[in-house]
Structure formats: C-alpha cells, structure tokens
Amino acid sequence: xxxxxxxxxVRLRLDGHTVAxxxxxxxxxxxxxxxxxxxxxxGGWEAVPVRxxxxxxxxxxxxxxREQGVLWRRLAEQPEPPRPCWSSQDLADALRAxxxxxxxxxxxxxxxxxxxLKPSPLSLEGLxxxxxxxxxxxxxxxxxxxxxxNKAGGAIWQGGVRVAGPATSVASLPRRYQLYLHGxxxxxxxxxxxxxxKADDYLALLTRxxxxxxxxxxxxxxxxxxxxxIQRWLANHPDFHLINVPTDAL
Amino acid sequence: xxxxTHLQRLEAESIQIMREVVAETENPVMLYxxxxxxxxxxxxxxxxxxxxxxxxxxxxxxxRWKFRAMYEFRDRMAxxxxxxxxVHINPEGIDKxxxxxxxxxxxxxxxxxxxxxxQALDQYGFDxxxxxxxxxxxxxxxxxxxxxxxxxxxxWDPKNQRPELWKLYNTRKHKGESIRVFPLSNWTELDxxxxxxxxxxxxxxxxxxxxxxxxxxxxTLIMVDDERMxxxxxxVPMMRKVRFRTLxxxxxxxxxxxxxxxxxxxxxxxxxxxxxxxxxRVIDHDSAASMEKKKAEGYF
Numbered sequence: 035x036x037x038x039x040x041x042x043x044v045r046l047r048l049d050g051h052t053v054a055x056x057x058x059x060x061x062x063x064x065x066x067x068x069x070x071x072x073x074x075x076x077g078g079w080e081a082v083p084v085r086x087x088x089x090x091x092x093x094x095x096x097x098x099x100r101e102q103g104v105l106w107r108r109l110a111e112q113p114e115p116p117r118p119c120w121s122s123q124d125l126a127d128a129l130r131a132x133x134x135x136x137x138x139x140x141x142x143x144x145x146x147x148x149x150x151l152k153p154s155p156l157s158l159e160g161l162x163x164x165x166x167x168x169x170x171x172x173x174x175x176x177x178x179x180x181x182x183x184n185k186a187g188g189a190i191w192q193g194g195v196r197v198a199g200p201a202t203s204v205a206s207l208p209r210r211y212q213l214y215l216h217g218x219x220x221x222x223x224x225x226x227x228x229x230x231x232k233a234d235d236y237l238a239l240l241t242r243x244x245x246x247x248x249x250x251x252x253x254x255x256x257x258x259x260x261x262x263x264i265q266r267w268l269a270n271h272p273d274f275h276l277i278n279v280p281t282d283a284l
Numbered sequence: 285x286x287x288x289t290h291l292q293r294l295e296a297e298s299i300q301i302m303r304e305v306v307a308e309t310e311n312p313v314m315l316y317x318x319x320x321x322x323x324x325x326x327x328x329x330x331x332x333x334x335x336x337x338x339x340x341x342x343x344x345x346x347x348r349w350k351f352r353a354m355y356e357f358r359d360r361m362a363x364x365x366x367x368x369x370x371v372h373i374n375p376e377g378i379d380k381x382x383x384x385x386x387x388x389x390x391x392x393x394x395x396x397x398x399x400x401x402x403q404a405l406d407q408y409g410f411d412x413x414x415x416x417x418x419x420x421x422x423x424x425x426x427x428x429x430x431x432x433x434x435x436x437x438x439x440w441d442p443k444n445q446r447p448e449l450w451k452l453y454n455t456r457k458h459k460g461e462s463i464r465v466f467p468l469s470n471w472t473e474l475d476x477x478x479x480x481x482x483x484x485x486x487x488x489x490x491x492x493x494x495x496x497x498x499x500x501x502x503x504t505l506i507m508v509d510d511e512r513m514x515x516x517x518x519x520v521p522m523m524r525k526v527r528f529r530t531l532x533x534x535x536x537x538x539x540x541x542x543x544x545x546x547x548x549x550x551x552x553x554x555x556x557x558x559x560x561x562x563x564x565r566v567i568d569h570d571s572a573a574s575m576e577k578k579k580a581e582g583y584f
Contacts, residue, residue, distance in 0.1 A: 195522060197541075211522075230500060232518035257497035257521040260508060264520065281495035281523060 037083035040070040044082055047071050097137065097145055104132050105145065109226040118242040119215055119223035122146070143222070151224060155192045155216035156252065156279070167282050179250050179275045188248025188273070192216040193239075195231055195255040213239060231256070233263040240267060244274050254279035291479055297451065298325075298467035299332040301430060302414065305465050306339055308455035309412035312465075315401075316342040316369070318354040319531045320487050321416030321468055323361075324476055327485045328467065329414070330365065341368035343404055343413070347396035348373060349384060349533035351509050357488045372404035384535045385514055392533070398581055402438045405462060412463045420472045424576035430469045436460030440580050473529070474554045481547040490528045493545040497521035504538035 039060045046056045047067070057064045073081040097105070108128050113120050120128075122139035129137050146152045158180075162172040180190055198212040211230050215223040227235060236256065243249045253276060258264045268276055288296065305312050314329060316322045329338040342365075344358060362369035374382075377396045384392040405413060419426040429445045431453045446454050457463060468476070480487060498505040499513075499521050506513070508521045513535060515521070526539035527550075544550040 197522075197524065230522050231520065233520055234518055236520060255523050257508065257523055260497065260511075260515060261518075261520045263518060 040066070040082050040084070041079070043067045043070050044074045044079075047074075097141075101129060101133055101135055101137070102145070104129055105142070106226075109151075109224065110228070112225065112238060116242055116245055117223070118239050119213060119225045121221060121223050146222070146224070150198050151210075151212055151214075151226070152222060153194065153196065153212075153214055155220045156254075158252075167280075171280055176252060176277055179277060183248050183250040183275060186248040186273075188250065189217075189243070189246055191243060191249065191251045193251055193253050194279070195253075198226065215239075215243075233261050236261075236264055237267055240264075240271075240274065240276075244271055248273040248275075250275040250277065252277045252279060291475060291482065294471050294475055295328065295331075295479070297470065298328045300451075301453070301465060301467040302329055302332045302338075304453055304455065305412050305414065305463070306333075309463065311408070311410050312340040312412040312414065313343045313370075313405075313408065313410040314338065314340055314414040315416070316344050316358070317416065317531075318344065318350065318358045318361075318488060319416065320476055320480060320491060321418065321471075323485050323487050324471075324479055325414060325416045325468060326361065326365065327483060337366050340414075341370050343370045343372065343408075343410070345397060345400045345404055346371050346373045347377075347392070347400070347533050349392075349396075349512075349535060351488070351490055351507070351531065351534045351537075353488050353490050354531060357486075361486070370404070370408065372400055372407070374400035374403060383512075384533060389536050392536070393578065394581070396533075398578060405438065410462065411457070412465055414465050414467060416468050417466045418468050418471050418473070418476070425469075428466070428469075430466050431455060432464040432466065433457060434462050434464060436462075438462070438581075440464075442576065442580070474551065477547065477551045477554055481551060488531060490531060491550065493525050493527040493542045493549075495523045495525050496539065498524050498526055498539055505541070506537070507534055507539055509534040 039062055043056050043060045043062055043066075046059060047053070051059070053064050053067050053071075056062075056067045060067070062070075070082050105125055105128075108125060109120060113124060117124060122142040125142045126137050126139045129135055129142075143152065158172050158176060161168045162177065163169065183190060193213070193215040195211060195213050198210045209228075211227045213225050213227065213231055213235065217223060236258070240251070243251060251274070256278075258268075258276065258278060268274060314325065316326065326338075326342070329340075333339060342362060358369070374396055376382075377400065380395075382392055382395045387395075404410075417425050417428070419428075424442070427442060427445075428440075429448055431446065431448065432440060433446070434440055436459075448454075455463065471479075479485070497508045499508060499515065499519060500506075505524065505526055507526070508515070524539075524541060525543060527542045527544060528537060528539050531537060542553060544553045
C-alpha cells in the first residue's frame with residue numbers, strides 16, 4: 035500500500051505537480067514524497083518501493099533445539115578451507131542447507147551472544163590513546179607492524195582462545211574452548227573445541243590465514259612461546275606477524 | 285575494659301604462643317614456606333618481639349620446584365626483616381634429581397619436604413619449629429595440638445597428644461624430642477585474609493588473580509612457571525585469569541579461576557567458598573599419601 039502510493043507520487047511529480055500538491059493527493063507526507071522522488075532519480079522505478087520491514091516471510095523467529103544442535107555441531111567442526119573459522123553467514127548457510135530454515139546472520143550473532151560466544155575485539159585505536167602499559171604496547175609494538183602489513187596489502191586480524199560458558203568450574207556443565215577471530219569491521223569468526231586447542235588446531239588456523247598474503251594477527255589467550263611447533267611455523271612464515279597480547283595490557 | 289575483636293584475640297593468642305616457645309625452648313626456628321600463612325606468622329613474630337627482630341631464624345625447606353615469584357618474595361622478605369634465612373635442600377634429592385614428574389608427587393614430597401625438613405632440624409639442632417598450619421585446612425591438622433610433640437625420629441603419634449586446657453601449654457620434652465608449634469592453629473583461611481588486609485601484610489602476588497599460562501592436568505589447572513614443566517605433545521598453555529589459594533611446588537599446586545585481584549575481592553570470594561584451600565594441592569588427593577600418614581612420618 036505504501037509502495038503503491040510512493041509510485042503514484044513519483045508519477046505525479048513526473049507530470050509536473052509540486053511536492054505539496056502530490057502530498058495532498060496521495061496522502062503521504064512531503065518528506066516521503068521527496069524521498070520517493072529522490073530514490074526514483076537515483077535508481078529508477080525499482081528503487082522507489084521501500085524494503086519490507088521485519089523478518090522475511092518464512093524466516094524463523096527463534097531457534098529450536100534441532101537448529102541449535104546443528105549450530106553446536108557445526109561449531110565443533112572445522113569449516114572447509116579457506117575459511118579459518120565459522121562466520122555468522124557460514125553458520126546461517128549451513129543451517130539453511132541442513133534444515134531449510136532461513137536465519138539471518140544477525141540472528142546467528144544474537145544466538146552466539148546468548149551462548150557467551152561473542153567476544154569483543156580490542157579497541158586498538160582507543161588503547162593507543164591511553165597513557166598506560168596497554169597504550170604503550172599498542173603504540174610501540176602493534177602499530178608499526180600493522181602499518182608494515184597494510185603497506186604490503188596484507189590482512190589484519192585479531193583473535194584469541196578462551197573458555198566459553200560457565201566461568202566457574204561447574205562439573206555438570208560442559209566446558210567449551212572457543213577459538214575466535216575478528217576480521218574487518220570486527221566481523222566474528224569462531225569455532226569451539228571440547229578441550230584446550232593443541233598446536234595442530236592453531237596451525238590449521240594460522241595456515242588458512244597465511245594463504246591470503248601477509249598477515250598481522252593480534253592474539254590473546256595462548257602462550258605460543260611454549261610451543262616449539264608454532265615457533266617453528268612462525269620462523270618459516272616471515273610474512274606472518276603474530277603479536278601476543280601481553281598479560282598486563284588488558 | 286575494651287573488648288577485643290576476634291582477630292585481636294587470635295593475634296594475642298598467637299603472640300603468646302610465640303613468646304612461650306622462645307621462653308621455654310633452647311633453639312627455636314620458624315619454618316617459612318613463603319605462603320600467606322607464613323607471611324602472617326612472620327608478621328606476628330615481628331610484633332611479638334618488637335622492636336628487636338624475632339630471636340630465631342627462618343628456615344625454608346626448598347624443593348627447587350616452588351614458583352619463581354615465591355623465591356623472589358622470600359629473598360625480599362628476608363632482606364626486609366633482617367632475619368637469618370636458612371635454605372635447606374635435601375642433597376640426596378639433588379643427587380637423584382628428585383622431581384614431581386619423574387618420581388611422582390608422593391616420592392617428591394617425601395624426599396624433598398619430609399626428609400628435607402628432618403635433615404634441617406637435625407643439622408641445626410632446632411628443638412622447636414613454628415609452622416603456619418591451621419586446623420581448618422585439613423582433617424588431620426584439625427586434631428593436632430598447637431604444641432605437637434615429635435619423637436627423636438620426628439614421628440607424630442596422633443593418639444598421644446597433650447591436653448591444652450585453658451591455653452596452658454606443657455612444653456616439657458624428653459631428650460631428643462622436638463616440638464612443632466602452630467600459632468595459627470585456630471585461625472581460619474578467612475581470618476588470615478582479613479588480617480592480611482587489616483595489617484597490610486605483603487604476600488606473594490600469585491595470590492592475586494592475573495592472566496597466567498596454565499595447562500589442565502586431571503581437572504586441575506597447573507601453571508607453567510618455567511621450561512621444566514613437561515607439556516604433552518602439541519600442548520599449548522592457555523592464558524587464563526587464575527589465582528592460588530595455597531602455594532607449594534608449582535607442578536603440584538592447582539590454580540583456581542578467579543577475578544579477585546584485590547584483598548577485598550579475595551575476602552569476598554572466601555565468604556562464598558565452601559571448599560578447603562588444600563583442594564588445590566595435588567599431594568593431598570592421593571589417599572595412600574594422606575596428610576595424617578605424612579605427618580606421622582615427619583611431614584609438617
């Protein structure tokens with residue numbers, strides 16, 4: 035109904051009617067008439083109708099046990115290469131493929147947040163302004179590396195590993211170890227493991243990231259210095275800059 | 285007449301015990317394990333004999349496997365207090381390279397702690413040794429008297445203990461006997477923390493929560509304090525926010541996940557906990573090596 039009137043408003047404007055006259059004849063407000071006219075001039079007739087608000091028809095309002103089971107199962111698996119971890123879009127696609135359930139990536143993100151699986155990335159710009167250990171670390175150790183990788187056209191990631199789920203040791207609740215990455219604009223990529231990740235798990239992640247050229251990865255939550263396998267891998271990949279978040283920087 | 289708080293009563297009792305020991309024995313020593321109880325005991329000893337330094341040395345029976353932060357703290361405190369610090373390591377343990385990984389916690393504890401303590405007491409001829417054990421730590425400690433008599437072979441007989449009615453202590457000992465004295469027997473873990481807070485007593489930073497590299501062993505979080513800790517194939521220590529309720533040899537001491545990085549938050553955590561701090565000690569989990577059995581053999 036709204037879109038029909040917007041189209042009518044554009045036709046009347048094309049006939050030479052003023053915005054005020056069109057508003058009176060269509061019952062729309064003057065700003066709406068102007069917006070429809072502007073949309074027509076920028077994108078033609080196709081741009082005039084507004085997108086329907088709310089969920090698309092058939093899209094789920096909540097995730098049932100079956101859907102959640104699918105998501106947990108997928109999170110426990112390693113995604114197909116070259117994806118380093120599961121993005122919300124990947125999970126939504128996987129859910130659609132398996133259950134024919136339409137779920138938006140945003141809904142997946144809400145679900146991840148509800149499960150305690152949505153860590154926030156470090157605000158490097160904010161930290162850089164601070165006169166603290168963290169600020170000094172960003173200015174002296176992080177920013178020069180990021181500039182170098184940016185100049186080389188590489189990718190910058192943040193990531194980490196943590197225990198997700200119950201903070202205290204409740205025997206009845208399973209513990210999950212979450213590997214996560216934050217890409218451009220803080221986009222989350224994640225996967226879960228039933229035990230603390232081993233060197234092979236980290237190496238699988240690093241290898242996939244390294245396939246895309248120079249990489250700077252700011253990582254929190256693992257003591258890579260203690261792992262000879264990872265140290266060897268890093269020595270063989272000079273374009274991969276792994277920056278550990280120091281314990282006193284947070 | 286002013287009434288004392290419960291902490292003041294405990295403090296007064298501990299100071300009285302220390303003075304009693306110094307008056308009644310010839311060669312006392314304070315066992316210093318570098319933990320929070322030792323920190324409180326040392327503080328009480330300094331109070332008991334102020335302005336002079338306490339008239340006995342500190343004895344640290346070292347196993348070579350304590351946390352690095354503990355060694356740094358021990359040396360700093362010895363320097364600050366001006367007390368003599370005796371560090372004894374069982375030379376047999378060094379020769380045989382006894383360690384918790386190859387030999388297991390039971391043998392490591394027996395050789396490096398129990399035998400090491402007995403050697404040190406014999407070597408220096410100490411007839412009384414202060415220890416920071418508390419009754420609330422463990423059931424065998426609960427039934428041990430404040431003045432715990434040991435035979436010439438350092439054995440403890442739990443069925444042959446002296447009554448300590450009205451806080452009167454019988455310090456008479458037979459030739460060769462020695463006494464282990466526990467001035468903090470009646471303190472609880474919460475009392476210790478409250479006292480540390482009120483008296484601003486320095487403690488090892490490991491008691492405060494911080495991100496530390498840990499690995500899981502049988503459900504216990506073990507901190508990877510140095511490169512001697514053997515990792516499983518492919519294992520990568522995780523950085524987790526943990527703290528310690530009790531400190532011992534690092535491969536045998538479990539950390540707890542906690543955000544308590546100040547004394548008030550630790551006290552708050554204490555108020556909510558319903559487990560003993562000794563739950564974090566791997567050596568206490570082995571039923572064959574129960575505390576009572578170890579104590580009977582001379583363990584502190």
